[in-house]
Amino acid sequence: MISELRGRARRLGDRVNTDYIISSSRKKETLDPHELKEWLLEAVDPGFAATVRNGDLLVADEAFGCGSAMEVAVTVVQAAGIKAVVARSFSRTYFRNAINNGLIPVECDTSEIREGDGLVLRVDADSVTVVNETTGAEVSARSLPPFVLGILEAGGLVPYLGARGGFAEEAP
Numbered sequence: 503m504i505s506e507l508r509g510r511a512r513r514l515g516d517r518v519n520t521d522y523i524i525s526s527s528r529k530k531e532t533l534d535p536h537e538l539k540e541w542l543l544e545a546v547d548p549g550f551a552a553t554v555r556n557g558d559l560l561v562a563d564e565a566f567g568c569g570s571a572m573e574v575a576v577t578v579v580q581a582a583g584i585k586a587v588v589a590r591s592f593s594r595t596y597f598r599n600a601i602n603n604g605l606i607p608v609e610c611d612t613s614e615i616r617e618g619d620g621l622v623l624r625v626d627a628d629s630v631t632v633v634n635e636t637t638g639a640e641v642s643a644r645s646l647p648p649f650v651l652g653i654l655e656a657g658g659l660v661p662y663l664g665a666r667g668g669f670a671e672e673a674p
Contacts, residue, residue, distance in 0.1 A: 504606065504625040504655055507586055509559035511634075513617040514546060518562050519569030520596065522546050524578045533574050535581035542582050556583030559623070561615045563589065567596020576603045586623055588612055588632055588643075601650055604658035608632060610643035627651060 522545040524538050532538065542551040560566075560579065566589035567575060576599045579587065586606035590613075600607040608623060610632055615621070620635035630643035646654070656662035 504651065507559075507606070507623040507625070509557045509585070509621055509623075510555065511561045511588075511615050511617060511619040511621050512550075512554065512558045512584075513615065514543070514560060514562040514566070516563040517565045517568055518543075518546065520567055520572045520575035521569055523567070523575040524572070529572075529574065535574055535577040538574065538578045539581040542578055551582065554582045554584065558582075558584050559621055560584055560587040561589070561612050561621075562587065563612060564591050566590075566592050567600075568593040571595040571599065573599050573603065576600050576605050580605050588615070588621070588623070601653055602659040604654055604656070604661075606654055608643045610641045614639050614641075625651070625654075 523543060524541060525545055528538055528541045540551050542554065544550065566587060575596065580603065586608055587600065588608040588610065590611060591609060592607055597607050606625065608630055614637065615634060619637065622633040622635060624631040624633065625646070627648055629645050632641045632643055653659055653662045656665055
């Protein structure tokens with residue numbers, strides 16, 4: 503079970519699209535997220551990637567990951583050592599790509615989270631909660647269905663299917 507995740511908030515705003523996450527111009531040479539991570543969010547802040555620490559958590563407002571359906575916009579975030587994105591809302595495609603790749607998407611009110619706040623994400627079968635250790639605030643997030651938690655716990659859809667030998671058959 504995912505249970506608990508701690509990290510430093512890295513604050514972003516509204517409508518951070520996939521081309522802001524990793525510029526299309528950077529993908530001409532490679533799609534390897536480990537090579538691309540040095541340009542993570544350069545359109546938002548050219549020095550951002552150099553300040554990311556393993557375990558940081560991205561925090562955004564509305565429509566995180568809008569734009570094109572580039573899977574590398576998820577995998578480059580993970581390559582930088584970020585295990586979850588907390589946002590008021592996600593584009594549906596980014597949300598699903600995150601789950602498929604094992605990046606935890608958390609939807610909740612982010613208005614009181616500031617850059618550098620210490621966060622704890624508590625994820626279980628019944629609820630998802632974001633605790634701001636800096637301010638003491640606690641926010642309930644949108645819960646994740648059990649099958650999504652299973653995919654995230656496995657590290658993404660491919661490992662999930664591999665461990666189970668494919669999709670489980672549903673009873674009629």
